[in-house]
Amino acid sequence: MLQVRPFDIEIGQHKVMLNLADARERGLNAGDRVRVRTKGAATTAILDTTTQMVKPGEIGIFTEALKELKSPTSVDVLPAPKPASLCYIKKMMDKQKLTEDQIRAIVQDIVDNNLSEIELSAYVTASYIHNMDSQETEWLTRAMIETGERIHFDTHPIMDKHSIGGVPGNKVSLLVVPIVAASGLLIPKTSSRAITGAGGTADLMEVMANVEFSAEEIKEMTEKVGGVIVWGGATNIAPADDKLIKAEYALSIDPYSQMLASIMAKKGAVGADSVVVDMPVGPGTKLAAPENGRSLAKDLIDLGERLGIRVECAMTFGGSPVGRTIGPALEVREALTVLENKGGPNSLKEKSLSLAGILLEMGGVAGRGEGYKAAEEILTSGKAHKKLMEIIEIQGGNPQIKSEEIVIGENCEDILAPTSGYVVAFFNKRLVELARMAGAPADKKAGVIIHKKMGERVKKGEPLITICSSSDWELESAAKDAKRQMPIVVEGMLLERYPRITEL
């Protein structure tokens, strides 16, 4: 029996630490699985070894395993076999095909935290190098759906929307969801928070309402008001995704089959029948040109067919931000302005109506080619605005909220055009960086207002952008950085030499 030394640190997996001498005596090595037993409780954990932290005769046990063992004072340790999923990951490395059960075993072990970071990373790396075929990707998607919570609606069709991301200011869900819900269709939209961006849809919606709900609550609210806009991370829907994202993010890779499966698993788990996928195209997005999007669109549609989900993909202009704001509160204010029919940028309105229109057509409430117009009617009639207010109310927000009441960071600074001319270069990623430097997305009131877009005429001294923040020093640092390396480039002389640009 080994004396327990509690390591009260949550590390996301069952882990124990033995002195190297004890490990050797038991024929164990770091990375091995062990069965840890005490009277009345047992668990499997991954072993690490040390020469310093734990003395011979002791065992360090981290929080997760401690809990499962009910904080014992002494335990017994035996070798345990590696999980079978590790063999299947090895098969992937060897470019062999996996069976449905093997893929399911991997996903289940990911969800159950049964794989060490080393093993999880090997899976992500192997799946980046060797894409799965479409049959395997279907099984992967099904496994991701089935290892999490699912929503079963009684009414159908269920509509959904996804964006592959890459364009800043993409607040369109705040318009698409209420338009679709106002048409009578159900749209239980789960969204993400920003990881590297300045605000995900969940960050935006949180400016006006709660976004953390269970799958059961999502179902109830959607059945009551037709739609919700919530944070998917608060549910247990397709839980493998969050664990995979951690390794993918650390390695800055996005394995293709895994991306397809992650998108469709989240849609399949909420019971979606029809999904529109927004695919922004342009420099800085994931798709440099429409050609690049076509095979992705085909693969998403094929995967949807295998799962019984109709998918349509919309390649959208991603060369500059959608609308003229980046950052949660600023984006919400802009979206509300459009919903209140008080103006707002055309790029936002058009993109939202296009995507909503596709869903209205897919849902059968508008004829083919008539979705855009139907969506526009719902928007201009005020029905979409009314519906968003219902959604806000059921999610615990203030249904009387007006665009002008959305509070923006009080510290703002204009970044001025250093010369007269035209906007000849426009760097999306820099704008997102500046919004993040100003505090977005954690500071909901921080962000960037864009005054001039590509090709627009500018006079020297006119503001190009305004940066806002709740914090004066964060504003200062973002503004300084903006001036050091301008996100929007104005040049006069070049226009004479490139007449094509004057046509813009």
Place this chain on the structure above:
Amino acid sequence: MLQVRPFDIEIGQHKVMLNLADARERGLNAGDRVRVRTKGAATTAILDTTTQMVKPGEIGIFTEALKELKSPTSVDVLPAPKPASLCYIKKMMDKQKLTEDQIRAIVQDIVDNNLSEIELSAYVTASYIHNMDSQETEWLTRAMIETGERIHFDTHPIMDKHSIGGVPGNKVSLLVVPIVAASGLLIPKTSSRAITGAGGTADLMEVMANVEFSAEEIKEMTEKVGGVIVWGGATNIAPADDKLIKAEYALSIDPYSQMLASIMAKKGAVGADSVVVDMPVGPGTKLAAPENGRSLAKDLIDLGERLGIRVECAMTFGGSPVGRTIGPALEVREALTVLENKGGPNSLKEKSLSLAGILLEMGGVAGRGEGYKAAEEILTSGKAHKKLMEIIEIQGGNPQIKSEEIVIGENCEDILAPTSGYVVAFFNKRLVELARMAGAPADKKAGVIIHKKMGERVKKGEPLITICSSSDWELESAAKDAKRQMPIVVEGMLLERYPRITEL
């Protein structure tokens, strides 16, 4: 400034933990690098996030980073860039060639613990899937040599020996090293301990002497007595290897180019001019047939040429154990018996003389084709025994030790032949398992004595093997297991039907 919460746990890398809210506020995600600063000290660490372990305003710092920051009470945290080596690992995943500098950067970051387990695993996985070419493998080997300690001998040539492993009871280094050293050549042999086996050469030598020495001590001792047999893990020679082995072991993979580089780096770092590589062939080893060994031999010889090291490879019979013992003390006793010219198994003697003979020829102290005979003379003359005693003495052991004085576990049990006949099947891996169950390699006195080998005649009730252990219950469990699934199969009747076997 964040209040420090010390997590006094050594985890092999610089790691800190922030509350998720604080991380978000700083635009940071789990897996990011951060610069942690205090007055007068700073370090880079890998970030993890938590919602429970660390409160907002706090930062959990693990031992390694704590030490470097001199245990501060409060620190500041800033985003830091990911190491460049991560881009190069990504290049490997994309099957792009790496430059010398890029490979060097990866190896340096591995040695410096600058890569997280996720990143290290991605490297190992990518290098398993996409082999490096011979130029890259040379650079990898050089980087592994240069990022560690090196020994520069004044006298040359320096001889060395390596075994790719896979055959039990392979105690030949205990004979090869003293034979070569007795011939006047220098052989600074660094060895490993068993990971999955019943005893590495370092475990064996430790029965008679100390094996943990610095590179400097290895040099001095070798120059004094001509050779040493020490544990490489105690030195800082090719230190990347130990870190890589951890991930390779966890994934049960052995990336090919990495294996070549690891072998040759350890030889290059001790300044070897000529190396013989023992490549056991047979069921259960890494090489099923001699054909499989040829390309490995060619690659090792090519890599050696690139590094200025002459390599010869010896494919040896690996179908059954070398000699008739498995387990540290038993193997030492057997090797001493041969050195003392008191008998001992022919398989051990022949293999040792063959390998030593190749080295004598390579070192120019025996003519081509005359090495075996020269080695035999050194052995039978007693010079090899005398030399091993000198090596034992300089490594702090007893130079008067006799084979019969080597203490074996007092708990021994014979496993008897259940029937009369011939040995028709012989399972190397089962024998190793039994030796490990009996306590080897941590229990140096534990192991297995083999009484009958493939094809030998057995009478019912005769002992096939004897299992020994220091512990009565470990012996009991190993013996029970041996009887449940015999490592050596004796059958009578089959011989009538397969006359080929009677010829053995």
